[in-house]
Amino acid sequence: MMCSHAKESMAAGWQREITADEESALRQHLETCPECSAEMAALGGLWDRLADLPAPEPSHALHARWQSTIESLAPSLKPVSRISPLRNWPANLFANFWPASPVWQAAIALGCLLIGLLIGTNLPRRNREIAQLHEEIASTREMVALSLLQQQSATERLRGVDYTGHLQTMEPQVVSALTDAVAHDPSVNVRLAAIDALSKASGKPGVLQSLTQSLPGEDSPMVQAALVDYLVEAHDRKALGALRQLAAQPDLNPAVLERTHFALQQLSR
């Protein structure tokens, strides 16, 4: 056995990846080579002592941050299969009650409709009050979302972005706050969540233009990729210039470059 091969065998031995034949050959070599033998003794001992170094632990803040991110990025992440049958009893009850026959299903639906009409025609005043209440709730939600988006804490701003998802309609000031977050928020997570939240507002005036303007100044590869995806999905041909500018950046992340080329192909069609 040559010394160079013996060194590889030593490394294999430290990791317990050495075969019996290799081990026997190494032993024979060590008996005749004092240099390798000394290295084996010194470095083998050091390898063992490395295991005594304490293992650092992440803080609870990391877990909280992950939970917050996962909830804001993908509300659908909550696994349906983990809901216990006990917690899911209202749905089970309804499933057991609901008849299999389409005739009965139609009859129940018609009955519900008639009851609804009867209540609706007899309570017009109350309906107006309910509509007013709905408006007030929507307005309050909008205020809460806008207020959260102004907070110093990134977690609070993420909550603000998440809150905009509960709004039935996206008012111009909310859209403006979200596009502003994409352009200027220091947190990558908030910028990503804001892009996702704007997915239902791509038709609103100024959204595509604002996101296109954010693209050249963006330095996070993840946010760059998200913006590129957004512009492709919106099929915004006006973004071609900004995409070309992005693709020409010398230190662009390879994955983002690949997506940008794909976007240029899609939008040039």
Place this chain on the structure above:
Amino acid sequence: MDIASHDTDHDRMAAVARGDLSGMNEIYRNRHRPLFRFFYRLTNRQATAEDLVHEVFLRMIRYRHTYQAQVGQAQETDRDPPHAFEAWMYRIARNAMADHSRKHRNEIAPGEGELESIASARPTPFETAAKRQDLSLLHRALRELPEDRRELLILARFQGLSYERIGQILGCQAGTVKGRVFRAMKELGSIYSDLCREKAS
């Protein structure tokens, strides 16, 4: 981490890549701690290591569509798809680390105090002061090792990865990894001896 959990994380990530994101929390639970230790031992900073762990999981979600393609490539060469997840995850982790290093290349390296505090954390009744001092020197030697060699030793010694798996992550043969690990250990031994001499004098 045993083979069974590799299997399930591979399956979960394959499902995530197909659009079913429900397994992402379980992957996080299984993998955030080893990833944190990987980054901590590279950066010696708690907050930075946590930022990087978070970044890796975000990238997993963002680039989930690339998982199947990369597993397919791994299957062609490796025939061991369950481990493909681990190699894919560490490739993402290395990219995140490289991006971080590029952005913060002018920052001053972390002080010794943080490392010392780790080396002396939670001493067991069997640990003597001399042993703690020895560990502290070993920790310092590891920190002074150039980043590529340190990363290699972290993957091999602390992350529990085989040489074949490390080869997949680094894009080289297992034999090459063994040679590099030996050289990295020799360099670590040399730094450690110098520190011991310095301490003794």
